[in-house]
Amino acid sequence: MKVKVLKFGGTSVGTIEAIKRSASIISNWSKKNKVIVVLSAMAGETDRLINLSKSFSKTPNPIDYDNAISTGENVSCALMSIYLNSIKIKSKSLLSWQVPIHTSNEHMKSRILNIEVDKILKELKVNDVLLVPGFQGINSKYEITTLGRGGSDTSAVAVAAAFNSECIIYTDVEGVYTTDPNLVKNAKKIPQISYEEMLELASQGAKVLQTRSVELAMRKKTKLSVRSSIKPNKSGTLVTEENSTLENNTVSGIAYSKDEAKITLSKVLDKPGVSSRIFGPLSKGNINVDMILQNVSQDGKYANLSFTLPRGDLEKALKILKKEKSSIGYRKINSSNNISKISVVGVGMRSHAGVAQTLFETLGNNKINIQVITTSEIKISILIDDQFTDLAVQKLHHAYKLHK
Amino acid sequence: MKVKVLKFGGTSVGTIEAIKRSASIISNWSKKNKVIVVLSAMAGETDRLINLSKSFSKTPNPIDYDNAISTGENVSCALMSIYLNSIKIKSKSLLSWQVPIHTSNEHMKSRILNIEVDKILKELKVNDVLLVPGFQGINSKYEITTLGRGGSDTSAVAVAAAFNSECIIYTDVEGVYTTDPNLVKNAKKIPQISYEEMLELASQGAKVLQTRSVELAMRKKTKLSVRSSIKPNKSGTLVTEENSTLENNTVSGIAYSKDEAKITLSKVLDKPGVSSRIFGPLSKGNINVDMILQNVSQDGKYANLSFTLPRGDLEKALKILKKEKSSIGYRKINSSNNISKISVVGVGMRSHAGVAQTLFETLGNNKINIQVITTSEIKISILIDDQFTDLAVQKLHHAYKLHK
Numbered sequence: 001m002k003v004k005v006l007k008f009g010g011t012s013v014g015t016i017e018a019i020k021r022s023a024s025i026i027s028n029w030s031k032k033n034k035v036i037v038v039l040s041a042m043a044g045e046t047d048r049l050i051n052l053s054k055s056f057s058k059t060p061n062p063i064d065y066d067n068a069i070s071t072g073e074n075v076s077c078a079l080m081s082i083y084l085n086s087i088k089i090k091s092k093s094l095l096s097w098q099v100p101i102h103t104s105n106e107h108m109k110s111r112i113l114n115i116e117v118d119k120i121l122k123e124l125k126v127n128d129v130l131l132v133p134g135f136q137g138i139n140s141k142y143e144i145t146t147l148g149r150g151g152s153d154t155s156a157v158a159v160a161a162a163f164n165s166e167c168i169i170y171t172d173v174e175g176v177y178t179t180d181p182n183l184v185k186n187a188k189k190i191p192q193i194s195y196e197e198m199l200e201l202a203s204q205g206a207k208v209l210q211t212r213s214v215e216l217a218m219r220k221k222t223k224l225s226v227r228s229s230i231k232p233n234k235s236g237t238l239v240t241e242e243n244s245t246l247e248n249n250t251v252s253g254i255a256y257s258k259d260e261a262k263i264t265l266s267k268v269l270d271k272p273g274v275s276s277r278i279f280g281p282l283s284k285g286n287i288n289v290d291m292i293l294q295n296v297s298q299d300g301k302y303a304n305l306s307f308t309l310p311r312g313d314l315e316k317a318l319k320i321l322k323k324e325k326s327s328i329g330y331r332k333i334n335s336s337n338n339i340s341k342i343s344v345v346g347v348g349m350r351s352h353a354g355v356a357q358t359l360f361e362t363l364g365n366n367k368i369n370i371q372v373i374t375t376s377e378i379k380i381s382i383l384i385d386d387q388f389t390d391l392a393v394q395k396l397h398h399a400y401k402l403h404k
Numbered sequence: 405m406k407v408k409v410l411k412f413g414g415t416s417v418g419t420i421e422a423i424k425r426s427a428s429i430i431s432n433w434s435k436k437n438k439v440i441v442v443l444s445a446m447a448g449e450t451d452r453l454i455n456l457s458k459s460f461s462k463t464p465n466p467i468d469y470d471n472a473i474s475t476g477e478n479v480s481c482a483l484m485s486i487y488l489n490s491i492k493i494k495s496k497s498l499l500s501w502q503v504p505i506h507t508s509n510e511h512m513k514s515r516i517l518n519i520e521v522d523k524i525l526k527e528l529k530v531n532d533v534l535l536v537p538g539f540q541g542i543n544s545k546y547e548i549t550t551l552g553r554g555g556s557d558t559s560a561v562a563v564a565a566a567f568n569s570e571c572i573i574y575t576d577v578e579g580v581y582t583t584d585p586n587l588v589k590n591a592k593k594i595p596q597i598s599y600e601e602m603l604e605l606a607s608q609g610a611k612v613l614q615t616r617s618v619e620l621a622m623r624k625k626t627k628l629s630v631r632s633s634i635k636p637n638k639s640g641t642l643v644t645e646e647n648s649t650l651e652n653n654t655v656s657g658i659a660y661s662k663d664e665a666k667i668t669l670s671k672v673l674d675k676p677g678v679s680s681r682i683f684g685p686l687s688k689g690n691i692n693v694d695m696i697l698q699n700v701s702q703d704g705k706y707a708n709l710s711f712t713l714p715r716g717d718l719e720k721a722l723k724i725l726k727k728e729k730s731s732i733g734y735r736k737i738n739s740s741n742n743i744s745k746i747s748v749v750g751v752g753m754r755s756h757a758g759v760a761q762t763l764f765e766t767l768g769n770n771k772i773n774i775q776v777i778t779t780s781e782i783k784i785s786i787l788i789d790d791q792f793t794d795l796a797v798q799k800l801h802h803a804y805k806l807h808k
Binding site: 019065067095 | 420424453456457460461464465467468469471472475478479481483485486487489490495496497499501502546547548
């Protein structure tokens with residue numbers, strides 16, 4: 001049995017017309033394959049349910065909250081199946097507990113543990129298309145769980161992995177671009193990209209794929225591609241293993257995020273355990289710290305410590321750190337929320353020198369000051385004043401010749 | 405464990421304010437009882453889902469259709485539980501498959517077979533309130549089924565029966581009235597009514613309770629009452645076994661339905677099996693025939709046969725009967741859709757003569773022609789021209805002294 005896994009995002013099922021358009025893509029695939037389709041909720045529906053829930057409580061209890069916000073995907077699956085059946089394609093919508101999709105126990109940010117294949121295989125014997133809701137599953141207590149924002153991508157990759165199938169993500173863009181096309185007019189679609197690069201781009205702010213879905217695809221070696229549901233005949237971007245026979249570009253893409261804030265603690269006593277006294281309470285407060293930078297003073301007694309975090313968490317983090325001041329032992333706390341992060345990503349960095357140099361030169365020539373630098377094997381990230389974000393991305397895109 | 409079962413209809417959970425108002429009723433009951441609450445979808449939500457589904461297919465396939473239209477109750481249960489928890493009442497929303505509520509296999513008009521009590525009892529040990537979605541269940545194939553319009557009343561009575569509890573239906577009216585208060589200004593609330601009378605009133609067009617819920621309550625001897633969710637301190641209507649110690653009113657109430665049509669087949673050959681050749685195909689077409697009237701001709705060879713059906717089914721029924729003309733063998737087919745039905749209901753009819761006479765006199769004095777009459781032990785139903793509906797109900801309400 002040849003199985004294809006397709007995923008359609010919120011805008012691709014956001015209206016009656018969009019559902020019908022996406023149905024014709026499904027219909028084409030179903031001519032030569034059995035098709036499992038993972039759907040998001042209709043665009044705006046999950047936000048509507050979240051807002052409704054939060055109008056009753058700022059901190060809704062997790063079980064009920066997941067029950068409320070998981071209904072949108074079930075509706076879009078049912079509607080899609082109703083339409084497919086009406087155009088004579090044998091289809092059936094399944095609920096996550098019917099598959100079942102097993103997840104970890106926690107709510108609102110659960111992780112997929114296992115997808116049972118027996119029920120789906122049985123259903124595929126009598127149906128050509130199965131519709132499976134993204135973003136959710138059931139835990140060991142048979143409660144509905146949700147996977148967190150963008151979780152439907154992860155659902156789709158998990159289903160594809162379970163069936164050793166390719167996973168095609170249909171969305172409202174034509175693929176992954178060298179950078180945001182809204183910002184750089186001559187940004188180019190990347191025909192093929194490695195998991196590692198995609199992961200760095202995804203986690204650094206490119207919004208096409210959810211980071212966790214790329215992680216999972218990389219771990220399971222699932223062939224993953226991104227295509228347009230509006231122009232389905234255009235080739236998209238294929239995310240796959242690094243292809244050693246191809247000459248890689250030095251830099252594949254540039255991602256940016258304006259949603260950053262920075263906290264600096266001055267004169268932290270440089271003694272064992274101090275990091276955990278800083279980051280422990282933040283982690284308990286559900287704050288994800290990103291870049292961390294530490295300079296030890298010349299006498300070795302004190303350190304200055306800076307780190308970045310999502311801008312929305314800044315107030316909460318400051319409150320936590322001020323409360324823990326005596327336990328941590330720092331002199332001063334400073335913060336800024338007018339910074340942005342730019343990441344230059346490419347597996348070619350491994351073998352090409354000069355990537356960092358080009359970055360420094362380009363920004364220097366444009367009088368953009370770099371506040372923090374961190375690097376990994378295939379990525380350089382910098383923090384700059386957020387008013388220079390667009391300029392920096394445009395200049396770097398040109399400097400790395402990504403428009404060619 | 406003292407268990408109360410409450411049910412709130414669509415308008416009682418139709419807005420954030422309505423949910424909060426209904427929550428305060430639940431909160432009061434939860435002080436001295438464990439409470440199971442059965443909820444409808446927020447007013448308008450099921451219609452929205454039905455319309456969405458039907459925009460893809462006029463005849464949506466049943467499994468997917470039930471998946472789509474059953475989501476609204478899950479949302480209202482989750483929202484109610486979020487709010488109850490936020491005001492410190494330990495609550496949890498359950499999905500119908502989690503209870504489970506077992507139904508018959510058919511979709512869109514399924515019947516409740518059994519409600520498991522173990523899971524609910526276990527949950528009631530750690531929660532004060534459980535929220536259960538009305539209108540739905542799962543069948544033996546573990547598919548979601550729905551119960552048909554107004555099914556949430558039936559869900560509530562079934563839950564109450566399973567726990568030997570009283571069932572209180574909270575709605576947007578204060579109880580069951582002697583007739584429609586919109587039509588007769590001095591209609592009076594009925595404090596107590598027998599199952600049999602309520603059943604006749606419900607099935608004859610009074611919209612307060614769904615017929616099947618009354619049937620079920622009668623069979624299970626479940627104490628059922630109707631109260632206002634807006635004025636919860638007002639006493640409502642108690643539906644219970646006939647109270648022989650009370651002097652019953654001759655007539656308890658008058659119901660009417662403008663949603664009627666009539667078909668007459670002329671010169672039907674009066675031979676064995678002809679009825680089944682008429683009503684068999686209609687039943688297969690899912691058309692519920694109500695009143696049936698047959699006059700055999702003097703020579704005993706032919707009969708004229710009239711019956712009523714919901715107005716919305718008239719076209720479909722005519723199409724079926726014309727197709728079956730040669731099989732049935734009739735001369736002519738006539739139909740009318742400007743008729744309405746009025747029913748006078750009361751257990752007192754059993755022992756009081758003259759109820760029919762008052763009806764004939766009243767309508768005669770007002771020059772309203774009666775087209776068809778049928779009677780049961782506790783009910784007289786008539787068909788009249790629908791332009792006289794309001795007048796007839798008002799005059800009859802007065803003639804039977806129901807305003808006193």
